[in-house]
Amino acid sequence: YxxxxxxxxxxxxxxxxxxxxxxxxxxxxxxxxxxxxxxxxxxxxxxxxYTWDGLDILPWFHDSYYLPYPNYLGVADPELDQIWLESEAVPTWEERSDSFRVGHQMLIDKWYPWAPIYQRPILVFARSTVKDIFLTPLRAGMTTESFIMVDLEE
Known part of the structure; x- marks a missing residue:
C-alpha cells in the first residue's frame, strides 16, 4: 500500500x-x-x-473458493484448499504459521518454480529493436494463456 x-x-x-x-x-x-x-x-x-504475518494472502490468490477473483491463476487443488481450511481452524498462531508453511511449500513444489505472479490476458507489442523476448504462456483467469506486458520507453 x-x-x-x-x-x-x-x-x-x-x-x-x-x-x-x-x-x-x-x-x-x-x-x-x-x-x-x-x-x-x-x-x-x-x-x-508478503510476510508470514499476512498468511491470508496465500489462500486469497490460490484457494478454489476464490475463483475467478482474486484467484486469477486458476489454482483449483482440493488438497491445497484443505490445507487453507485446516490452517484457519488451529488454535495458536504458531500452529497456523506451520500449517501455512506446508501450503506454501506445496505451492512451490506443485505449482510454481518461482514466486506466484498474476498475469492478465493481453497482447504484447514491441518495437523491432527489442530482441530476445521469450513469452511464456501461463494459466490465467478464464483464458488459457496470458503474457507479460512490458511498457517500453526510449
Missing part, C-alpha cells in the same frame, strides 16, 4: 528493471485504489509485500 516501505519497494523494483533495460513507472496505492485496480484488472503488474 502507500507507505514508506511500499515506496522503497517500488523504487528498488524500478531500479532492478531499469538495470535490464525496462522502464517501469510503479506507483504505490492506498488500499481502496489498490482493491479497485485489482478487481478491474487495471494494472500490468502488482507488487505486494
Amino acid at each position: 502507500n507507505d514508506d516501505e511500499a515506496g522503497r519497494l517500488a523504487e528498488a523494483t524500478q531500479n532492478m528493471l531499469a538495470g535490464v533495460g525496462i522502464k517501469a513507472n510503479i506507483t504505490p496505492l492506498d488500499k481502496p485504489t489498490y482493491d479497485t485496480n485489482l478487481e478491474a484488472g487495471g494494472h500490468s503488474i502488482i507488487l505486494r509485500r
Whole structure:
C-alpha cells in the first residue's frame, strides 16, 4: 500500500528493471485504489509485500473458493484448499504459521518454480529493436494463456 516501505519497494523494483533495460513507472496505492485496480484488472503488474504475518494472502490468490477473483491463476487443488481450511481452524498462531508453511511449500513444489505472479490476458507489442523476448504462456483467469506486458520507453 502507500507507505514508506511500499515506496522503497517500488523504487528498488524500478531500479532492478531499469538495470535490464525496462522502464517501469510503479506507483504505490492506498488500499481502496489498490482493491479497485485489482478487481478491474487495471494494472500490468502488482507488487505486494508478503510476510508470514499476512498468511491470508496465500489462500486469497490460490484457494478454489476464490475463483475467478482474486484467484486469477486458476489454482483449483482440493488438497491445497484443505490445507487453507485446516490452517484457519488451529488454535495458536504458531500452529497456523506451520500449517501455512506446508501450503506454501506445496505451492512451490506443485505449482510454481518461482514466486506466484498474476498475469492478465493481453497482447504484447514491441518495437523491432527489442530482441530476445521469450513469452511464456501461463494459466490465467478464464483464458488459457496470458503474457507479460512490458511498457517500453526510449
